[in-house]
Amino acid sequence: MTRPLATQDVSAAQAAPETRSAAPPPGVALAGMVGNRAMTRALTVQRDPLTDVRTMSITPQFAKGLPEDELAEQLRSLGQHILSLPQNGPEYQAARENQAILQREQVRRLVEGPGTSSGGDTVEARHARFKQAVLLSAQHRLTENQQNLEQWRAVIEAQMSPEALQAHVLAQSAADLRQTAERTSGMPAYDAWAGDPNPFRRNVHEHQARGEWRACTGCHEMVRADELSRHEDHMGPNWMSPADRLSGFAGLPQGDGAETARVQAAIDAIRPVVAPLGDSGYRIIPDDVFSLRGGLTPEQLRETIFGRIAMRRANYAELSARIADGDVDYLQLGPILQDLLPAADAEVQAAVRDDQDAEHTWSIVMIGGTLILSLLSLVFPPLALALAAVQFASGYQQFQQGSTYQLGVGANNVFTRDQQDAAGGMMASGVLNMGMAAATVAAVGPGVMDMAATRAITAADVQIAQRIAQRALAGPVAEAELLQLQQPGLVGRMAHGWAEMRGFQVVYRGQGAPTAEILSPAARAGGVDSSRALYDSMRAQGLTDLEIAGYTARWNDQPVPAFDAPPGMADQPLGSVGIPTTRLPNVASDFAQTPTGVIYVLRVPRGQGVPVGQAGWGMQSAIEQEIVFFHQLPNGMVVRTMSPTVAPPLRFDSPPGVGPSLTVPPAP
Numbered sequence: 105m106t107r108p109l110a111t112q113d114v115s116a117a118q119a120a121p122e123t124r125s126a127a128p129p130p131g132v133a134l135a136g137m138v139g140n141r142a143m144t145r146a147l148t149v150q151r152d153p154l155t156d157v158r159t160m161s162i163t164p165q166f167a168k169g170l171p172e173d174e175l176a177e178q179l180r181s182l183g184q185h186i187l188s189l190p191q192n193g194p195e196y197q198a199a200r201e202n203q204a205i206l207q208r209e210q211v212r213r214l215v216e217g218p219g220t221s222s223g224g225d226t227v228e229a230r231h232a233r234f235k236q237a238v239l240l241s242a243q244h245r246l247t248e249n250q251q252n253l254e255q256w257r258a259v260i261e262a263q264m265s266p267e268a269l270q271a272h273v274l275a276q277s278a279a280d281l282r283q284t285a286e287r288t289s290g291m292p293a294y295d296a297w298a299g300d301p302n303p304f305r306r307n308v309h310e311h312q313a314r315g316e317w318r319a320c321t322g323c324h325e326m327v328r329a330d331e332l333s334r335h336e337d338h339m340g341p342n343w344m345s346p347a348d349r350l351s352g353f354a355g356l357p358q359g360d361g362a363e364t365a366r367v368q369a370a371i372d373a374i375r376p377v378v379a380p381l382g383d384s385g386y387r388i389i390p391d392d393v394f395s396l397r398g399g400l401t402p403e404q405l406r407e408t409i410f411g412r413i414a415m416r417r418a419n420y421a422e423l424s425a426r427i428a429d430g431d432v433d434y435l436q437l438g439p440i441l442q443d444l445l446p447a448a449d450a451e452v453q454a455a456v457r458d459d460q461d462a463e464h465t466w467s468i469v470m471i472g473g474t475l476i477l478s479l480l481s482l483v484f485p486p487l488a489l490a491l492a493a494v495q496f497a498s499g500y501q502q503f504q505q506g507s508t509y510q511l512g513v514g515a516n517n518v519f520t521r522d523q524q525d526a527a528g529g530m531m532a533s534g535v536l537n538m539g540m541a542a543a544t545v546a547a548v549g550p551g552v553m554d555m556a557a558t559r560a561i562t563a564a565d566v567q568i569a570q571r572i573a574q575r576a577l578a579g580p581v582a583e584a585e586l587l588q589l590q591q592p593g594l595v596g597r598m599a600h601g602w603a604e605m606r607g608f609q610v611v612y613r614g615q616g617a618p619t620a621e622i623l624s625p626a627a628r629a630g631g632v633d634s635s636r637a638l639y640d641s642m643r644a645q646g647l648t649d650l651e652i653a654g655y656t657a658r659w660n661d662q663p664v665p666a667f668d669a670p671p672g673m674a675d676q677p678l679g680s681v682g683i684p685t686t687r688l689p690n691v692a693s694d695f696a697q698t699p700t701g702v703i704y705v706l707r708v709p710r711g712q713g714v715p716v717g718q719a720g721w722g723m724q725s726a727i728e729q730e731i732v733f734f735h736q737l738p739n740g741m742v743v744r745t746m747s748p749t750v751a752p753p754l755r756f757d758s759p760p761g762v763g764p765s766l767t768v769p770p771a772p
Contacts, residue, residue: 156178156181157178157181157182157202157206158181158182158185158199158202160202161198161201161202162202162205162206163205164205164208164209166205167205167206167208167209168209170206170209172213175206175209175210176210178206179203179206179207179210182199182202182203182206183203183247185199186199186200186203186251190258191251191254191255191258191259192255192258192259192262200248200251204244204248207241207244210240210244211237211240211241211244211444212447214233214234214236214237214240215233215234215237215444215447215448216447216448217230217233227451227452227455230448230449230451230452231451231452231455231456234444234448234452234455234456235434237444238434238437238440238441238444239427239432239434239437241437241440241443241444242424242427242432242437242440242518243424243427243428245440245515245517245518246420246421246423246424246427246512246515246518247420247424249386249420249514249515249517249518250417250420250421252380252386253386253388253413253416253417254413254417256380256381256388256413257410257413260406260409260410265402266401266402266403266405266406267402269378269402269405269406269409270353270402270405270406271353271354271374271376272374272376272377272378273376273378273381273389273393273405273409274346274349274350274353274393274394275350275353275354275370275371275374275375275376276376276378276379276381276382276389277382277389277390277391277393277394278298278346278350278367278370278371278394279371279376279379279382280382280383280384280389281294281297281310281313281314281383282294282367282368283383283384284313284314284315284383285313285314288313288314288315289315290312290313290314290315291313293309293310293312293313294309294313294364295363295364296309297309297310297313297346297394298345298346298347298363298364298366298367299345299346299347299363299364300345300346301338301343301344301345301348302329302330302333302343303333303342303343303394303395303396303398303399304328304329304330304332304333304395305326305329305330305333306346306394306395306398307329307392307395307396308322308325308326308329310391310392310394310395311325314391340399341398341399342398342399345363346363346367346394347363347364347366347367347370349394350366350367350370350371350374351366351369351370353370353374354369354370354373354374355373356369356370356373381409384516385514385516386413386416386514386515387416387513387514388409388412388413388416388514389409390408390412393405416513416514419510419511419512419513420511420512420515422511423508423511423512423515423518426508426511431504431508432508435456435459435460435463436505436508436519436523437518437519438519438520438523439516439517439518439519439520440517440518441456491544492541492542492544493541495537495538495540495541495544496537496538496541496542498537499533499534499535499536499537499538499539499540499541500534500538501534502530502531502533502534502537503530503531503534503535503538504534505530505534506526506527506528506529506530506531506532506533506534507527507531509523509524509526509527509530510524510527510528510531512524513527550606553602553606554602554603554606554608554707555743556599557599557600557602557603557606558599558603558610558705558707558743560595560596560598560599561592561596561599561600561603561610562610562705562744562746563596564592564593564595564596564599565592565596565610565612565687565688565689566689566746566750566751568589568590568592569688569689569690569693569750569751569752570751570752571589572586572589572590572688572690572754572766573690573751573752573754573768575589576752576754576766576767576768577768579762580757580759580762580765580766580767581754581765581766581767582762582763582764582765583726583727583764583765586727586766603710604710607709607710607711608707608708608709608710609707609708609709609710609713610705610706610707610708611685611686611687611706611708611713611731612685612686612687612688612689612691612692612703612704612705612706613683613684613685613686613692613695613703613704613706613737614691614692614693614694614695614696614701614702614703614704614748615695615696615701615702615703615704616695616696616698616700616701617698617700617701617702618700618702618745621736621737621739622683622704622706622736622737622739622741622742623635623683623735623736623737624680624681624682624683624734624735624736625660625661625677625680626638626661626677626680626681626735627681627735627736629680632735632736635680635681635734635735635736636681636735638676638677638678638680638681639652639681639734639735641673642670642673642678642681645670645671645672645673646670647670649714649734650714650716652678652681652682652714652734653682653714653716653732653734654716655668655678655679655682656679656680656681656682656683656684656716656732657679657682657684657716657717657730657732658679659677659678659679660679660680660684661677661679661680662677662679663675663676663677664676664677664678664679681734681735682714682732682733682734683732683733683734683735683736683737684730684731684732685706685708685713685730685731685732685733686728686729686730686731687729687731688728688729688754688766689703689746689750689751690751690752690753690754690766691728691729691753691754691755691766692704692748692751693748693750693751693752693753693754694753694754694755694769696748697748697753697769701747701748702745702746702747702748703745703746703747703748703750703751704742704745705742705743705744705745705746706737706741706742706743707741707743708733708737708741712733713731713732713733714731714732714733715729715730715731716730716731716732717729717730717731726764727756727764727765727766728756728766752768753768753769754766754767754768754769755767755769
């Protein structure tokens with residue numbers, strides 16, 4: 105029987121098991137390039153400043169001579185050019201080689217420095233450049249891996265029939281499983297797998313060959329496999345042993361020798377060329393193509409491979425974005441550290457080792473601190489909340505780190521295999537820790553967390569108020585900029601998240617003097633019943649709560665003129681049924697600028713107040729972020745009082761050329 109890829113010699117493309125992220129696929133013709141490259145190299149000795157590397161072949165020496173700005177521009181231009189080229193052509197391959205040379209030069213400059221000493225080239229500066237080099241190199245490698253995978257897809261589409269691909273995938277999967285079994289002392293399970301025609305039992309053997317499902321777990325899973333197999337028809341290629349199935353692909357006689365030897369003979373005959381997609385490469389080939397996916401047709405298997413290539417490329421793109429956003433620590437990028445650190449100077453190497461030692465020390469401190477908090481919480485139960493916070497933060501960090509490693513599966517030149525294999529366990533452990541922390545919080549009591557969140561929100565709002573006031577000293581603060589300045593930090597966001605989950609919000613009310621109760625002007629003048637009666641009369645006229653709150657926003661306790669009042673209610677203080685509050689401590693402070701002034705911090709049910717600022721009742725309400733409550737606020741909603749000095753006062757204005765804004769009020 106002929107080999108599935110009889111038209112090309114692909115044996116040289118087989119990757120060694122220890123190879124890092126796989127090389128580009130075979131079959132990319134480079135004929136005619138050698139002479140052209142040699143000729144072009146000769147022409148690059150005298151470089152034209154306007155040289156375009158998209159149309160030439162370059163050397164490391166050429167890249168080394170590029171100015172910094174031209175190097176960056178050539179990389180940008182080349183990256184766009186590569187996207188427009190067919191992946192199987194020599195021009196694409198040459199462009200990628202040029203890109204790799206320029207990227208290596210970019211990283212080299214960061215690691216080795218400018219080559220000339222200067223007073224500002226401190227250890228800290230060189231250390232920072234080295235970190236940048238590691239992170240940049242990771243992005244380069246992830247881009248290269250995405251390009252490699254796209255080339256593999258193109259080669260499979262153009263040069264491998266679905267049947268040929270299936271033969272190579274199955275042979276590679278068997279070779280990978282044997283290699284793993286030899287490393288994990290799982291050869292007995294591999295031997296049983298090679299001759300077992302039952303796909304469910306083969307699934308158990310596969311896990312055992314990889315060092316999993318052994319001892320009692322293996323027995324239980326084998327019983328379950330036998331139970332599952334009773335509901336199947338025992339027909340089709342999925343019910344052939346790996347030895348028989350691979351022998352058929354290789355054209356070898358059936359039943360000739362021990363099953364393990366027959367599997368190896370078939371692998372040797374097929375000589376699979378997809379090793380870079382296997383377990384030692386990008387891990388595109390599913391682990392269960394001989395068991396749970398054994399019944400896939402060649403076309404279905406091909407689509408599965410294409411789908412996993414697309415998923416892996418998307419994961420690498422997301423990982424690259426995380427690195428660019430600063431969400432990945434350079435110390436996590438082990439293979440890159442190993443490659444770049446020897447080229448750094450001794451002082452930078454020492455700084456990196458210090459970072460590694462500090463990370464290890466911090467993990468020990470975290471463990472010790474958690475133990476101490478656990479013991480103290482037995483004596484002082486509220487400390488259980490601090491313990492839960494530490495546990496939740498640790499779990500979240502663990503989950504994030506695991507998900508980062510998960511995105512890098514198959515990128516062996518970015519993360520180590522141990523990191524990739526640990527991804528699932530880290531994510532599961534992180535979820536468990538976060539769940540246990542949440543259970544602790546639930547046990548201690550949501551009320552304590554409500555108070556903690558309220559204080560965190562208040563502290564964040566006061567800090568934001570200081571920031572807004574400082575900005576207002578330079579001129580009016582328009583609404584768009586105000587919203588940007590109001591973005592809270594991490595603690596504030598977490599506290600707001602808790603408040604939203606618990607259904608409350610924190611608002612502020614400034615008064616010229618403290619009062620025993622917080623009442624509407626109508627309630628202060630004639631009692632709560634009087635305020636309700638005026639409110640009911642407006643409702644009887646068909647007014648909504650939003651329209652009634654609008655009178656509070658526009659007129660407060662002043663008489664409403666006829667042009668703005670409902671029929672028969674002109675010149676009445678319609679807005680006096682409302683109690684205005686705000687989300688901005690600065691605005692509340694402006695109403696408390698008296699010797700006896702006070703700011704009330706209110707924790708109120710979300711949805712109870714009327715946010716008139718979001719409902720079109722004028723830009724003043726929007727800028728002041730006003731929320732109106734009716735008649736009376738129960739004393740239980742007041743969680744603390746603050747001096748108006750904690751937040752510099754600001755008020756609404758609409759200066760020419762700026763429009764509706766918050767401004768510093770004039771001095772009294």
